Amino acid sequence: MKILIIANSKIVFGRELKEELFQKDKNIDISLLDFASLTLFDNTNQENQTYSKEFLKYKNIPKISMFFRMLYIKKVIQEYNFDIVNIHVSRWFYLLILPTLIKQKLIITFYGSDFYRTSNLIKDIQKVIYKKADAITFTNPLTMKSFLNYYNNFKDKSYVCRFGLKTLDYIDKNRDKSKTEIKQSLGYNSKKIIITCGYNSTKAQQHTKIIESIKKLDDSLLKKIQFIFPMTYGDNLNRENIKNILKSSNLDYIVLEDFLYKDENAYIKLASDIMINILETDSFSGTMQEFLYANNVVITGSWLPYELFDKEGIKYYKIDDTKELKKTITKIVNNMKEYKRDLLVNQDIIYRLSSWKNCIESWVNVY
16 A cells, blocks of 8 residues: 655654554555655655755745646656545645546545634635545544534544654653753753743744733743743744844743754653643644643643543643733742642543554544
8 A cells, every 4th residue: 555645744743644654554655745845755764855856946936836836746646656645734726636636545634723724715615625535634523523514514534533642752751851951951041940932933823922921020030931932843934023022022032943853852841841832723732732741831722622631631721811921920930839730630641642552543544
């Protein structure tokens, strides 16, 4: 069986799914095509840049670039004769090559925001793709329900398939290491409380509102805190804007720009004490779960669809408005031991929900 996953290779979901499927069955031939660059990764992660080099000529041409991206994706599918194509993140552009896509089993995978942040016009245009797809997957029941309610169709081909979190294993591997040493290895201040703000550089993370709130913290509290802004992927223009805002602030901060894998990715979670996640919209936040698994006190928005976390008994803290951040952070920092003690329940729950060991079978069934 030959499988192609089309996804952003800098985001762990597609990359880890590829690895876990191959570990489950070494007889399958599974490749990952990076949507942005069109680099093709095979079973052993060897890079084939045949089409990425051709695409470079058109990549930065507005509007036209997407046409050529689809053209080269079509060529990859035709050249390698895949049995299954799994598209991660639904986009209307795939209509341009739909006749090619439906010649093999077609699976559409939603992350969450690719449904919630899409206009109704685009949703209606994309309906043609979903009619032709063999299966449609979602990371949680709520997003699937929203999708089914909107289209009033496709129930017989819709499935919940959660992405496992490989980082959980790396957190366990490093959990007993000295937190001081981990902080030092990352360049953090080992004597300060670490608060991580968001997890990428998109505007949806609402960094500006976070900064406005934390700047209002009492000076006596700010002296105890170092703020970390992970901005290793997302919106480059927004990242530069946030960096400029931070430069003129009174905060002790670090902006993370280099993508981190495996142990270093786990270190970011283990070094942190508090994590702020106030996305405009979200689905089933893997990164937030990793911070919870590493015993962070997580502050998130009450508007985010984390009903499953509530149902399972995961301990985290909700705010109704970003203006509540100052009060909430102050309360947590001043009572850190008490808040940390409440987190002990999270580890077992998150492992059960989101370890690849417990998630891979649903993907195997859909494939």
